Amino acid sequence: METIERAKKIVEGYDGRPLRIMEVCGTHTHEIFRLGIRRILPDNIRLISGPGCPVCVTPCGFIDEAVEAALEKNAIIATFGDLVRVPGSEKSLAGARSEGAEVRVVYAPSDAVDIARENPDREVVFLSVGFETTVPSSCLAVLRAEAEGVDNFSLLTANKTMPNAYEVLKGSADAFLYPGHVNAITGTAVCERLQSEGVSGVIAGFTAAELLTALAVIVEKSRAGKPFFENCYPRVVRPEGSPKAIAIIDRLMEPCDAEWRGLGVIPGSGLALRDAYARFDARKKLALSPQTGTGNPACRCGDILRGDCTPPECPLYGRICTPLSPVGACMVSGEGACSAYYQYTDRG
Amino acid sequence: MEQYIQLAHGAGGSQTNELIETVFKKHLASPAMTADDAAVLTIGAEKLAFTTDGFIVSPYKFPGGNIGKLSVCGTVNDLACMGAKPLYMTCAVVIEEGFPVAELEPIVEAMGRTAREAGVQFAAGDTKVAGKGQVDKIFITTTGIGQLTPGADLSGANAKPGDAVIVTGDVGRHGCTVLLERNEFGIEADVKSDCAPLWHTVEAVLNRTKNVHVIRDATRGGAGTVLYEIASQSGVGFDIERARIPVDPAVRGVCGMLGLEPLYLACEGTLVMIAPAEEADGIVETLRSMPYSANAAVIGRVTAENPGKVVVSTEIGAKTMLPRPGGELLPRIC
Numbered sequence: 111m112e113t114i115e116r117a118k119k120i121v122e123g124y125d126g127r128p129l130r131i132m133e134v135c136g137t138h139t140h141e142i143f144r145l146g147i148r149r150i151l152p153d154n155i156r157l158i159s160g161p162g163c164p165v166c167v168t169p170c171g172f173i174d175e176a177v178e179a180a181l182e183k184n185a186i187i188a189t190f191g192d193l194v195r196v197p198g199s200e201k202s203l204a205g206a207r208s209e210g211a212e213v214r215v216v217y218a219p220s221d222a223v224d225i226a227r228e229n230p231d232r233e234v235v236f237l238s239v240g241f242e243t244t245v246p247s248s249c250l251a252v253l254r255a256e257a258e259g260v261d262n263f264s265l266l267t268a269n270k271t272m273p274n275a276y277e278v279l280k281g282s283a284d285a286f287l288y289p290g291h292v293n294a295i296t297g298t299a300v301c302e303r304l305q306s307e308g309v310s311g312v313i314a315g316f317t318a319a320e321l322l323t324a325l326a327v328i329v330e331k332s333r334a335g336k337p338f339f340e341n342c343y344p345r346v347v348r349p350e351g352s353p354k355a356i357a358i359i360d361r362l363m364e365p366c367d368a369e370w371r372g373l374g375v376i377p378g379s380g381l382a383l384r385d386a387y388a389r390f391d392a393r394k395k396l397a398l399s400p401q402t403g404t405g406n407p408a409c410r411c412g413d414i415l416r417g418d419c420t421p422p423e424c425p426l427y428g429r430i431c432t433p434l435s436p437v438g439a440c441m442v443s444g445e446g447a448c449s450a451y452y453q454y455t456d457r458g
Numbered sequence: 459m460e461q462y463i464q465l466a467h468g469a470g471g472s473q474t475n476e477l478i479e480t481v482f483k484k485h486l487a488s489p490a491m492t493a494d495d496a497a498v499l500t501i502g503a504e505k506l507a508f509t510t511d512g513f514i515v516s517p518y519k520f521p522g523g524n525i526g527k528l529s530v531c532g533t534v535n536d537l538a539c540m541g542a543k544p545l546y547m548t549c550a551v552v553i554e555e556g557f558p559v560a561e562l563e564p565i566v567e568a569m570g571r572t573a574r575e576a577g578v579q580f581a582a583g584d585t586k587v588a589g590k591g592q593v594d595k596i597f598i599t600t601t602g603i604g605q606l607t608p609g610a611d612l613s614g615a616n617a618k619p620g621d622a623v624i625v626t627g628d629v630g631r632h633g634c635t636v637l638l639e640r641n642e643f644g645i646e647a648d649v650k651s652d653c654a655p656l657w658h659t660v661e662a663v664l665n666r667t668k669n670v671h672v673i674r675d676a677t678r679g680g681a682g683t684v685l686y687e688i689a690s691q692s693g694v695g696f697d698i699e700r701a702r703i704p705v706d707p708a709v710r711g712v713c714g715m716l717g718l719e720p721l722y723l724a725c726e727g728t729l730v731m732i733a734p735a736e737e738a739d740g741i742v743e744t745l746r747s748m749p750y751s752a753n754a755a756v757i758g759r760v761t762a763e764n765p766g767k768v769v770v771s772t773e774i775g776a777k778t779m780l781p782r783p784g785g786e787l788l789p790r791i792c
Contacts, residue, residue: 114774140717146776208462217645217716318774434472444717444781453781 117322118150124329128154130417131328132282134272135289136163136445137316143450145318147325155329158417159440159447160279162289164240164270165192166411166439166446167370171401172239172268173198175393179235179266180211183396186229188222189237191215192443197436199403219251219265226255226263235392238265242295245269245381246355249362252383252390264392269381270368273300276309278376282416285328286311290320290343297351298341305339315343362387369401371439372411409438414447421448428452470679471783493691494614495536495675498606507542509533510601518565518596520639522632522651523726525598526565530572531655531726533602535675538660539729541612542604544578550599551583555590565596576655578602607661609668616671617692619762622738624731626659626751627652628704629681633723634712645715647708654727654750663731666744672732675725682721683783684730685768695764698780699771704753722783732760 133139139159142148148157161167173196179185180203187203194203194213207213212232216222219236226234238248248265255263272292279286286309288301293313301311310331314324324342331338341347359381368380383391392398405411409431410424421427421440431437433449440448466473483491490497496509511532518525529549537544549569553562573580631652638647660673672692674684685696705713705720713720727750733741738756745754761769768780 118774137717143778144772145774146772146778147774149776149778150774204464204466205462208464318772322774434466454779 113319114322117319117326120326121155121322121329122150122152124152124155126154126329126333128156129285129328129332130156130158130283131285131287131325132158132160132279132417133287133314134160134162134275134279135287135291136166136443137291138162138287138289138314138321139447139450140445141316141321143454145321146454147321156417158283159415159450160283160417161275161370161373161415163443163445164244165190165196165443167270167372168193168196168239168268169369169371169401170197170199170403170405171369172266173202174200174403175398175401176203176235176237176266177201177206177211178398179233179392179396180206180213181209183233183398185233185235185392185396186212186214186225187235187237188214188216188225190217190239192445193237193239195436196442197405219248220254223251223255223258223260223263226260227258230262233262233264233392233396235264235266235396238267238269241270241272241289241292242355242359243291245363246295246358249358252362252387253358255390261389264390264395265383266392267382268368269363270370270379271365271381272296274376274379275370275373276300276304278373279416280304280307280309282418284310285332287324287328288313290315290347293341293343293347293351295352295355298339298347298349301339305337308337310338312340313343313347315346371405372409372415374412405439406437411439411448414440421451424448470683492613493687495539496542496604498540505606507537507540507604507606508602509536510599511536512597512599514594514597515636516594517636517639520635520651521649522635523653524565524568525596526568527572528653528726529598529600530569530576530578531653532677533600534572534576534578534655534657535677535726535729537602537604538657539612539673539675540604541607541610541660541664541673543607543661544576544602544604544657546581547573547578547600547602548582549580549584550586552586552588552593552597554593554595555587557595562596572655576657607664607668610664610670612670612673614672614674614688614691617688617694617732617760618671618734619694619760620735621671621732621760622735622756623685623696623698623758623760624733624738624741624745624754624756625676625681625704625728626656626731626745627725627728627753628706628709629676629725629728630709630713630720630723631706631728632726633680634709634720636724637716638712645712647712649706649708649712652725652727652750656727656729656750659745659748659751660729662744662748663741666740667733667737669737670731670733670741672730674730676728676730677724677726679783680720680722680724681728681730682719682768682780685721685780686783688730688732689766689768692760693765695761695766696758696768697761697771697777698758698768700773702755702757704755719781721780735759
């Protein structure tokens with residue numbers, strides 16, 4: 111409690127130049143709204159919800175591929191729950207399910223391997239989305255399927271990595287609230303490199319005390335006017351990260367160009383299965399059609415993710431785009447900026 | 459409205475309401491129907507509460523109960539929320555071909571035991587067997603009728619600014635238990651459903667004071683959905699203090715891991731009560747003396763400001779909106 115009060119006082123009392131702070135983790139976005147942190151910020155501090163929610167940045171065409179696998183290739187889709195309502199160009203997985211597709215919500219990729227064992231006559235496709243935090247468990251599921259001879263299991267990948275995304279985003283904020291869980295895997299090297307390029311930020315945890323402390327550190331360090339980096343989540347994030355997790359990712363996956371919903375294609379910002387594991391790649395195994403789907407052109411998600419506009423400034427927000435029938439990236443999951451705005455603020 | 463029924467249409471949120479309004483009420487609406495847990499019917503000089511509920515819980519048994527116990531508690535509690543002493547019930551049981559009798563009997567035994575505890579008698583029943591795969595093991599529908607307590611006037615439309623908001627126990631335990639029993643998350647936690655018949659709990663409160671404005675059971679959709687429903691029915695707002703909401707530590711842990719809001723997880727033995735502030739301490743004292751409501755607490759108050767909205771004071775002292783209910787219960791990722 112004392113930590114919260116002390117950090118709150120520092121943040122509330124900030125009287126320096128205007129600060130734009132971008133969080134790039136969906137869980138941070140959600141917790142910041144849930145705790146009401148934006149409501150205690152002075153006018154000269156602005157929080158921008160960057161592209162940190164893996165569901166939100168998953169492009170339309172990926173959902174189209176999953177729907178095709180389910181409805182036309184008769185595959186069982188195993189997925190994290192948030193993806194079920196993400197709109198594709200024509201329909202979401204929830205829509206496909208009401209037309210007879212089998213879509214199972216799982217909490218861990220290895221659950222999908224179990225489903226594959228129980229359904230030997232069907233292909234079971236796990237939708238592998240997420241950042242460095244979730245990729246290792248997808249890789250472990252593939253290794254388990256390989257070891258156990260489960261050959262009706264595959265991944266449909268849309269995994270993303272942060273380093274190259276920062277290059278696209280660095281002009282949009284004065285400091286980043288780095289995603290603690292991602293840095294727990296990747297370590298602190300990327301943050302140190304960014305600091306040397308003039309980009310500031312702190313690694314933040316997820317409790318009220320951790321988030322407020324991270325913001326207080328940004329506020330204090332900003333006064334000096336020099337690029338800074340601080341690990342404010344040392345109980346979880348070590349400088350070297352998790353070499354074991356990094357090794358598993360590297361063994362099975364290789365970097366690829368990736369489309370981010372709202373931001374477009376960022377070179378080298380995705381991960382795909384290496385050729386040696388092609389037999390676990392749903393895209394190749396089921397010969398899925400190339401991704402061509404695009405979202406609604408009126409949607410301003412890209413601008414929102416870069417902080418160029420706020421959700422209520424988008425013409426679709428709250429009118430035809432709501433959490434129940436999301437149109438754009440940021441309304442899709444509870445961790446998206448538009449969704450959090452819509453749910454936690456007094457939108458009338 | 460979607461072209462096909464989706465699971466969210468059964469989740470108790472806005473899509474359920476849309477389905478009821480656009481399909482069911484269109485053909486079935488009558489003056490006797492209200493948005494409360496049970497209808498209040500005047501037959502001759504007698505005022506009776508009347509309600510029905512279907513149970514399809516999967517799995518059909520879970521720590522703290524089974525579908526049989528649940529089917530009695532659900533209907534007994536709906537009647538109790540109107541201040542009605544449950545008198546008679548009926549049940550309609552649909553069983554899947556191949557279901558073991560040895561599994562059926564404990565379900566029916568629990569129905570009988572729970573009914574006796576609540577003081578309600580089964581007056582009629584129906585049994586159907588559906589072919590294999592045509593129903594998921596066992597579905598039960600119960601209907602109940604109860605006698606209104608003279609002097610009690612309970613309705614979701616009765617909340618007044620200044621009233622205290624009380625929960626009779628910790629929230630979200632049933633929903634959490636069933637989620638874990640489905641074993642989809644690979645999480646193990648020691649959580650037991652709160653499933654319980656609550657007529658005697660309500661009776662004890664009404665014996666102490668009839669000055670209670672609203673009682674609702676926080677089943678599907680949880681306490682959060684109930685608060686939004688009352689806010690809309692009564693045209694009031696709520697100011698809820700996060701720190702005062704009782705949540706079992708294991709439930710809190712599971713919610714943290716899965717990104718769930720405990721206020722939106724179902725309770726089957728916890729009620730939301732709204733009463734004038736001066737009655738609140740007495741009601742909580744009575745509740746804490748009863749077996750199923752030892753964790754009762756005042757969690758906030760009714761406000762004239764923010765009509766139709768539920769505002770939460772968070773642990774950092776900021777006020778924010780409780781997200782509106784809606785949609786399927788989904789865990790979030792990463």
